[in-house]
Amino acid sequence: xxxxxxxxxxxxxxxxxxxxxxxxxxxxxxxxxxxxxxxxxxxxxxxxxxxxxxxxxxxxxxxxxxxxxxxxxxxxxxxxxxxxxxxxxxxxxxxxxxxxxxxxxxxxxxxxxxxxxxxxxxxxxxxxxxxxxxxxxxxxxxxxxxxxxxxxxxxxxxxxxxxxxxxxxxxxxxxxxxxxxxxxxxxxxxxxxxxxxxxxxxxxxxxx
Amino acid sequence: xxxxxxxxxxxxxxxxxxxxxxxxxxxxxxxxxxxxxxxxxxxxxxxxxxxxxxxxxxxxxxxxxxxxxxxxxxxxxxxxxxxxxxxxxxxxxxxxxxxxxxxxxxxxxxxxxxxxxxxxxxxxxxxxxxxxxxxxxxxxxxxxxxxxxxxxxxxxxxxxxxxxxxxxxxxxxxxxxxxxxxxxxxxxxxxxxxxxxxxxxxxxxxxx
Numbered sequence: 001x002x003x004x005x006x007x008x009x010x011x012x013x014x015x016x017x018x019x020x021x022x023x024x025x026x027x028x029x030x031x032x033x034x035x036x037x038x039x040x041x042x043x044x045x046x047x048x049x050x051x052x053x054x055x056x057x058x059x060x061x062x063x064x065x066x067x068x069x070x071x072x073x074x075x076x077x078x079x080x081x082x083x084x085x086x087x088x089x090x091x092x093x094x095x096x097x098x099x100x101x102x103x104x105x106x107x108x109x110x111x112x113x114x115x116x117x118x119x120x121x122x123x124x125x126x127x128x129x130x131x132x133x134x135x136x137x138x139x140x141x142x143x144x145x146x147x148x149x150x151x152x153x154x155x156x157x158x159x160x161x162x163x164x165x166x167x168x169x170x171x172x173x174x175x176x177x178x179x180x181x182x183x184x185x186x187x188x189x190x191x192x193x194x195x196x197x198x199x200x201x202x203x204x205x206x207x208x
Numbered sequence: 209x210x211x212x213x214x215x216x217x218x219x220x221x222x223x224x225x226x227x228x229x230x231x232x233x234x235x236x237x238x239x240x241x242x243x244x245x246x247x248x249x250x251x252x253x254x255x256x257x258x259x260x261x262x263x264x265x266x267x268x269x270x271x272x273x274x275x276x277x278x279x280x281x282x283x284x285x286x287x288x289x290x291x292x293x294x295x296x297x298x299x300x301x302x303x304x305x306x307x308x309x310x311x312x313x314x315x316x317x318x319x320x321x322x323x324x325x326x327x328x329x330x331x332x333x334x335x336x337x338x339x340x341x342x343x344x345x346x347x348x349x350x351x352x353x354x355x356x357x358x359x360x361x362x363x364x365x366x367x368x369x370x371x372x373x374x375x376x377x378x379x380x381x382x383x384x385x386x387x388x389x390x391x392x393x394x395x396x397x398x399x400x401x402x403x404x405x406x407x408x409x410x411x412x413x414x415x416x
Binding site: 076078082084086098099102142145146148149150152153155156157159160161189190191192 | 284286290292293294306307310350353354356357358360361363364365367368369397398399400
């Protein structure tokens, strides 16, 4: 059942969010029309304003989250209070705290909107139900998990082997669009490079 | 079909490797006796001497690899020729190059024995066949993938947020046994910390 009551939202905008999500699903797997209808019926739509959270540390993560438009930041706070950015999630990509969602344990993560953002959400129960009834949806979820694993392995290699300059260069060539939407100190936090170092690298590059 | 011809190996030692693997399987999922027999029949056993490779960069990865005894190092070479260690795989754990194995693409990884090592191997075809016929084996594989993903996320957080001292401390407390089996320069490579820095940290710690 779609939930229309989370925040006031006009029906047309809501429909647009689901249409966008359906387009994504059709582009990424062979779903029947009936399956698409079933998947969307199991989801809820939600809008976040910039700086609103969909998950905060200590809560149990409630949703698998698809971003229809906008941008989310997933971050984790170190014991000393410093925030480190685990990932950015832009249009047509997914995020969640898998561990918290599946094991129903308190999350270590904060997921916050960096822009006004439109989401399509699946509860754990809804996702598991769809996996049972729609093998293609299960296969798509499995593909997302192994893609995330492969990307994580690449990022670990970058983390341990790249110089700060190489990390910066890799980020701006891999995510040119994101680089223009995110403040430099957040890029530094994502890369594990100090803000000062990244400013210096950027300044040197702009001078060239 | 078990392959007995890879290197000369006495039959008793081979049986011991499979017995060890069966014990692992029984401890980690509810397999029937028939399923255990079927899984082991689909595998091959292999021994590696220290410094032998089971996968080299440029090859297409052929196996899902279970370590019965011994220790493997999975490494990737940066363009400048420096080796970085992606993971260590000790007894009762698995490794492979998932991307290369599933997509049949050339691997970027080298997997090498750091000690005399005993392996149980599954080809891609054998693994896929088992996934189809034994749902519990599929569930175990899925569990290994999400465990690897969760561990990768933890490692990324460590990579971007920990000081060199914290990385060293985390390694020796998380893997005390491994720390005694692996030379310090390999620990440095795994952590993404320079050999000199790690020596200095260790020296300071030993002095305390």
